[in-house]
Amino acid sequence: MVYAVNTNGLPYLSPKPKKPPSVRVGTLIAYSRMSLTAPPQALFRESLFLRRVAGHGKRKGRKFIFNKIFFPKCTADKIPVKLVPSFPTSGLLQLLFVFQQLIVELKIISKLPTTTLRVSTRATMKSSLHCVQAALVLALVTRLVTVQADSAATVVVDKLVDKLLPHKPFPFPRPYPFPRPGPKAWEYEISDYSSHPCKRECTLRSRPMTCRYVFVVENYFTLSRACHDCPYNQSHCSLPHCIAADGGRKAVKVVNRMMPGPAIEVCEGDRLMVTVVNRLEPSEVTSIHWHGQLQKGTPFMDGVGLITQCPIGFNAKFTYRFKASEAGTHYWHAHSGPQRTDGVYGALIVRRPRSFTLEPNLGLYAHDLSEHVITIMDWTEDSMTDRLSRYTHVDYDAKPKLMLVNGKGRHTQFEALDGSLHYTPYAEFKVTPGQRYRFRLISNGIMNCPIQFSIDGHTMTVIASDGNPMLPFVVDSIIVNSGERYDFVLNADNTSSLRNFWIRLRGYNNCKLHNATQTAILKYSGAPDNPPPESTTWDDAVRGGRSLNSAIVNTSLPQTSFEISEMYSATYDPDLHAQPQTPDMKVYLGIEFHAIENEVAHHPDYYSINDTYSYGSKFYSPHINWISNQMPPSPPLTQLGDLPANQFCNIDTLSKNCKKEWCACTHHYKAKLGALVELVIVDEGILSHAYHPMHLHGHKFSVLAMGKLGEQTTVDDVKALDQSGGITRRVNKAPIKDTVIVPDGGYTVIRFKADNPGFWLFHCHVELHSAMGMAMVFQVGDPKDFPRPPRNFQRCGNS
Numbered sequence: 054m055v056y057a058v059n060t061n062g063l064p065y066l067s068p069k070p071k072k073p074p075s076v077r078v079g080t081l082i083a084y085s086r087m088s089l090t091a092p093p094q095a096l097f098r099e100s101l102f103l104r105r106v107a108g109h110g111k112r113k114g115r116k117f118i119f120n121k122i123f124f125p126k127c128t129a130d131k132i133p134v135k136l137v138p139s140f141p142t143s144g145l146l147q148l149l150f151v152f153q154q155l156i157v158e159l160k161i162i163s164k165l166p167t168t169t170l171r172v173s174t175r176a177t178m179k180s181s182l183h184c185v186q187a188a189l190v191l192a193l194v195t196r197l198v199t200v201q202a203d204s205a206a207t208v209v210v211d212k213l214v215d216k217l218l219p220h221k222p223f224p225f226p227r228p229y230p231f232p233r234p235g236p237k238a239w240e241y242e243i244s245d246y247s248s249h250p251c252k253r254e255c256t257l258r259s260r261p262m263t264c265r266y267v268f269v270v271e272n273y274f275t276l277s278r279a280c281h282d283c284p285y286n287q288s289h290c291s292l293p294h295c296i297a298a299d300g301g302r303k304a305v306k307v308v309n310r311m312m313p314g315p316a317i318e319v320c321e322g323d324r325l326m327v328t329v330v331n332r333l334e335p336s337e338v339t340s341i342h343w344h345g346q347l348q349k350g351t352p353f354m355d356g357v358g359l360i361t362q363c364p365i366g367f368n369a370k371f372t373y374r375f376k377a378s379e380a381g382t383h384y385w386h387a388h389s390g391p392q393r394t395d396g397v398y399g400a401l402i403v404r405r406p407r408s409f410t411l412e413p414n415l416g417l418y419a420h421d422l423s424e425h426v427i428t429i430m431d432w433t434e435d436s437m438t439d440r441l442s443r444y445t446h447v448d449y450d451a452k453p454k455l456m457l458v459n460g461k462g463r464h465t466q467f468e469a470l471d472g473s474l475h476y477t478p479y480a481e482f483k484v485t486p487g488q489r490y491r492f493r494l495i496s497n498g499i500m501n502c503p504i505q506f507s508i509d510g511h512t513m514t515v516i517a518s519d520g521n522p523m524l525p526f527v528v529d530s531i532i533v534n535s536g537e538r539y540d541f542v543l544n545a546d547n548t549s550s551l552r553n554f555w556i557r558l559r560g561y562n563n564c565k566l567h568n569a570t571q572t573a574i575l576k577y578s579g580a581p582d583n584p585p586p587e588s589t590t591w592d593d594a595v596r597g598g599r600s601l602n603s604a605i606v607n608t609s610l611p612q613t614s615f616e617i618s619e620m621y622s623a624t625y626d627p628d629l630h631a632q633p634q635t636p637d638m639k640v641y642l643g644i645e646f647h648a649i650e651n652e653v654a655h656h657p658d659y660y661s662i663n664d665t666y667s668y669g670s671k672f673y674s675p676h677i678n679w680i681s682n683q684m685p686p687s688p689p690l691t692q693l694g695d696l697p698a699n700q701f702c703n704i705d706t707l708s709k710n711c712k713k714e715w716c717a718c719t720h721h722y723k724a725k726l727g728a729l730v731e732l733v734i735v736d737e738g739i740l741s742h743a744y745h746p747m748h749l750h751g752h753k754f755s756v757l758a759m760g761k762l763g764e765q766t767t768v769d770d771v772k773a774l775d776q777s778g779g780i781t782r783r784v785n786k787a788p789i790k791d792t793v794i795v796p797d798g799g800y801t802v803i804r805f806k807a808d809n810p811g812f813w814l815f816h817c818h819v820e821l822h823s824a825m826g827m828a829m830v831f832q833v834g835d836p837k838d839f840p841r842p843p844r845n846f847q848r849c850g851n852s
């Protein structure tokens with residue numbers, strides 16, 4: 054293959070270059086026309102490259118403006134060159150750089166599946182600065198093209214790149230953003246983002262980055278053809294796009310053909326731009342919530358379909374743009390329908406520079422690695438979309454038999470022709486003896502299924518929850534509820550006989566009925582490759598000793614229980630940790646299931662709740678204060694005027710008796726901007742022993758008190774107790790969270806500062822409970838206080 058670059062007159066390629074001469078050419082404006090045909094990452098990459106070359110510039114749409122630009126002096130004006138595209142392209146790629154008044158245009162024309170590109174250039178001004186090479190190198194560096202040439206030519210190009218980019222090493226592996234060859238999902242390259250440039254060491258001096266991702270949401274299937282011979286050939290189970298799960302075959306919904314979806318790992322202050330492309334055949338809507346990010350100033354990016362935005366329509370896309378303002382362990386998940394429980398979820402890790410002021414528990418660990426992010430969840434044999442219909446219209450079969458760790462686990466047994474037995478692989482977490490690691494544990498739990506998490510032979514030092522640092526607390530197990538996150542330090546010091554250990558999950562409540570359990574492996578480097586010898590049944594997964602967050606219920610377990618309300622925050626938040634004060638607004642919320650003529654599930658004439666023959670399958674409505682929350686037809690955040698006046702209600706505005714008649718509306722409370730709001734959440738515990746992890750959007754809250762009064766209680770009882778001074782609140786160093794459990798037959802008291810104008814969902818994180826009404830919205834401030842949504846923000850609703 055012929056390849057040549059005319060390097061004559063390029064002083065920086067002289068045999069002994071001392072310092073690359075450069076020419077200051079003033080302001081550079083670079084336009085890109087790539088986005089029509091190129092993946093969005095390419096545009097990002099181009100931007101990054103220009104920033105490296107030209108310093109910090111501004112981007113306005115497709116236009117990049119830089120005040121200073123130093124490009125090497127170059128004089129050549131012809132480049133006979135043969136190049137190949139780095140990715141399949143179906144049309145014209147064009148780069149146009151306006152260099153003061155000199156226009157350098159690089160046209161790359163290709164037709165699939167051609168391998169040769171034609172490059173043409175034009176200069177519109179007579180100038181000695183014919184920086185055609187610069188444009189070529191730009192194309193090369195941005196990986197739009199690669200050189201098809203012999204090694205000598207590659208060396209020449211590499212030298213060109215080196216001279217243009219003296220700040221080596223380049224901040225990410227060279228193949229980015231095309232990390233591996235693979236099929237494209239329509240026009241989008243689907244990536245796991247394992248080598249994303251934003252995944253970097255966070256330092257005090259580093260500038261915030263703009264971090265772009267494309268999330269293609271699809272209906273998919275476990276053990277798809279991407280899994281080839283999995284599990285008979287174990288290595289096939291980790292092939293790209295293979296979701297082995299627990300070995301069961303199941304319809305799932307996923308992002309970028311991964312489960313969990315791509316982990317986003319950024320530094321605090323980075324700007325996230327996530328384009329969500331909805332490919333959920335047939336015609337399903339979606340939206341993505343960034344669980345743990347407060348969205349201050351960007352409430353319309355919170356991702357709650359029909360509260361903060363219109364759900365993203367089928368075949369449509371929506372770009373979430375927001376700042377990663379909250380450091381810590383968080384996660385993203387779908388917030389339209391039950392998609393998150395079918396697989397649309399992934400980690401969202403926001404790191405801080407290694408500074409004791411910012412990370413008070415920094416001294417406890419040496420490593421904070423991507424590979425030590427653990428997502429756990431209960432898992433059903435059939436899809437949750439089906440199960441939601443069944444829950445509503447048939448019976449309450451919400452008893453998961455299974456669990457997953459990072460989308461993996463062992464359950465289904467496969468028998469090969471030779472009679473050998475095979476299973477899908479366990480998740481593995483590697484450690485080196487003697488080292489201390491920060492693990493980040495995230496629960497994407499589906500059902501009413503608290504999970505006891507423990508590691509054989511080790512204790513855990515809990516250092517944070519929901520992204521908020523806590524005073525370190527050593528425990529043997531943590532009870533994790535849906536939506537909660539716990540960061541703990543693991544000291545890899547159990548080396549008396551170098552071996553591996555089980556990481557165990559044990560389910561309670563709904564998960565106890567089928568003894569749902571799962572294990573993963575803590576792998577010591579240097580240990581034999583065998584799995585641990587101990588048995589892995591549900592009974593074996595019990596762990597005694599000190600347990601955190603059992604919600605005062607599991608007293609029968611061989612453990613000493615500590616509650617979240619007994620923990621101490623390691624940071625001081627003036628809004629939440631000031632001296633005890635009377636809140637500006639106080640709301641009592643009773644969460645419970647009630648037998649009421651819920652018109653979604655029952656019909657007064659045909660299958661009434663009072664029909665004796667349907668006794669066994671009565672639908673008990675998940676309520677907050679006897680109200681079934683219903684989503685409005687349009688998002689109130691941006692289309693408040695489109696909603697009827699009676700769309701919103703609460704216990705104070707309803708005239709009917711909700712204990713007799715079904716009350717359904719968008720359950721709504723309004724808080725004044727800046728108000729300190731206290732919620733006394735009461736789980737009356739009447740129907741069953743249920744756990745309700747309550748999650749607040751847009752705010753974090755302090756947990757001031759928690760108590761269990763008996764098997765059952767009522768809101769009135771708790772109110773009376775409170776008024777008689779029977780509920781003591783600890784404000785000083787109260788732990789800060791965004792998702793908290795409420796003891797069954799008891800209460801949890803939380804406070805938040807309503808300082809984030811917008812509409813914010815507050816809901817149970819058990820999917821079926823929330824979907825059927827155990828949710829409400831807090832309006833903070835008036836519409837005049839709301840930030841203005843982006844131009845052309847989507848609209849939807851009744852017509």
Ligand SMILES: [Cu+2]
Pocket residue numbers: 744745746817818819822823827
């Ligand atoms: Cu619930």
